[in-house]
Amino acid sequence: MIDRRSLLAGLASLPFAASAACAQSSGQPPAPATGGALRTVRIPGADVEVPIVGVGTARRYDDPQGAEALAPLRDTIRRFAELGGQVIDTAPSYGRAEEVVGQLVEELGVRDRLFLATKVGVDTREEGVAQIEESFRKLRTARIDLIAVHNLRDVDNQLAILRDLKSAGRIRALGITTSSDRQYEQFEAVMRREALDTIQVDYALDNRNAAERILPLAQERGFAVFINLPFGRDRLFGATRDRPLPDWAAEIGATSWAQVFLKYVLSHPCRPIAIPGMAQVRYVEDNLGAARAPLPDAAMRTRMEQFIDGL
Numbered sequence: 001m002i003d004r005r006s007l008l009a010g011l012a013s014l015p016f017a018a019s020a021a022c023a024q025s026s027g028q029p030p031a032p033a034t035g036g037a038l039r040t041v042r043i044p045g046a047d048v049e050v051p052i053v054g055v056g057t058a059r060r061y062d063d064p065q066g067a068e069a070l071a072p073l074r075d076t077i078r079r080f081a082e083l084g085g086q087v088i089d090t091a092p093s094y095g096r097a098e099e100v101v102g103q104l105v106e107e108l109g110v111r112d113r114l115f116l117a118t119k120v121g122v123d124t125r126e127e128g129v130a131q132i133e134e135s136f137r138k139l140r141t142a143r144i145d146l147i148a149v150h151n152l153r154d155v156d157n158q159l160a161i162l163r164d165l166k167s168a169g170r171i172r173a174l175g176i177t178t179s180s181d182r183q184y185e186q187f188e189a190v191m192r193r194e195a196l197d198t199i200q201v202d203y204a205l206d207n208r209n210a211a212e213r214i215l216p217l218a219q220e221r222g223f224a225v226f227i228n229l230p231f232g233r234d235r236l237f238g239a240t241r242d243r244p245l246p247d248w249a250a251e252i253g254a255t256s257w258a259q260v261f262l263k264y265v266l267s268h269p270c271r272p273i274a275i276p277g278m279a280q281v282r283y284v285e286d287n288l289g290a291a292r293a294p295l296p297d298a299a300m301r302t303r304m305e306q307f308i309d310g311l
């Protein structure tokens with residue numbers, strides 16, 4: 001069931017303005033995708049529905065120097081919240097990103113509209129407790145919506161801390177993350193033995209290994225799935241640079257390459273949430289467009305894979 005906030009965000013942006021398909025291929029920037037309700041998924045544990053595209057904060061939020069560097073990040077988060085976006089993914093290891101997110105969210109007064117996700121990535125129980133307390137302080141919030149063990153580091157100890165925090169109501173959900181195939185075997189083992197709410201893994205149109213076992217297992221176990229690196233950083237944009245959008249992009253309602261790449265990820269049957277890195281308003285408008293209907297069906301997904309494999 002869609003929650004009231006998502007519903008209001010969707011209604012506020014009706015009627016659906018069908019943006020000109022292939023606007024990008026005619027040399028114009030993609031039309032801001034502001035029409036239609038954002039698709040949502042439920043986060044078990046947190047028992048909340050969130051839109052399926054969130055903001056990743058690695059790199060671009062790690063060390064903005066001065067007001068000039070902070071302004072586009074503030075505009076990005078403001079626009080994201082205005083359009084009904086909720087998930088912001090950060091981590092203590094992303095430089096000053098947690099601090100920057102905490103400051104901007106407080107300044108904008110949008111904390112209650114967001115789902116803040118961070119991570120813990122240290123080697124002992126004591127370090128974990130200390131790092132998590134710092135995350136609360138930097139994010140300027142009394143409750144963090146999701147904390148995940150970053151890249152399985154000290155996973156047993158850290159999950160035990162997260163369980164205690166969840167019981168105390170200080171976090172709403174817990175999980176684990178990875179972005180490397182080398183960890184998939186261990187990742188799968190943790191997924192099988194632990195009661196989690198979420199996982200986060202790398203998956204993209206040209207990086208589909210997670211779909212072999214991790215994503216189906218998440219579906220079987222009932223975990224919400226967050227997808228990192230949905231563009232492979234700049235890899236997919238590099239592969240398609242200077243190419244017009246294919247005709248079939250219009251069939252899935254995609255008006256930009258970013259929407260093509262995201263809609264592929266988002267149409268996996270495990271119903272994931274993608275968290276592309278975004279530090280510009282135009283990316284927010286573009287990427288949230290991928291969270292609106294329609295999504296590719298199985299036949300179209302195969303066609304998309306054949307397209308990228310053929311480049």
Ligand SMILES: NC(=O)c1ccc[n+]([C@@H]2O[C@H](COP(=O)([O-])OP(=O)(O)OC[C@H]3O[C@@H](n4cnc5c(N)ncnc54)[C@H](OP(=O)(O)O)[C@@H]3O)[C@@H](O)[C@H]2O)c1
Nearest residue numbers: 056057058177178179228229230231232233258276277283
């Ligand atoms: N192990 C882990 O837990 C783990 C690992 C990696 C990432 N993550 C999370 O996943 C998030 C996503 O990964 P990522 O940011 O490294 O890579 P990504 O999402 O694959 O790519 C992000 C880059 O794509 C470009 N971009 C975004 N929207 C665009 C648009 N509409 N049109 C054109 N270009 C666009 C931006 O590049 P420019 O800014 O250069 O323009 C942006 O920095 C991270 O921010 C982080 O929160 C977690």
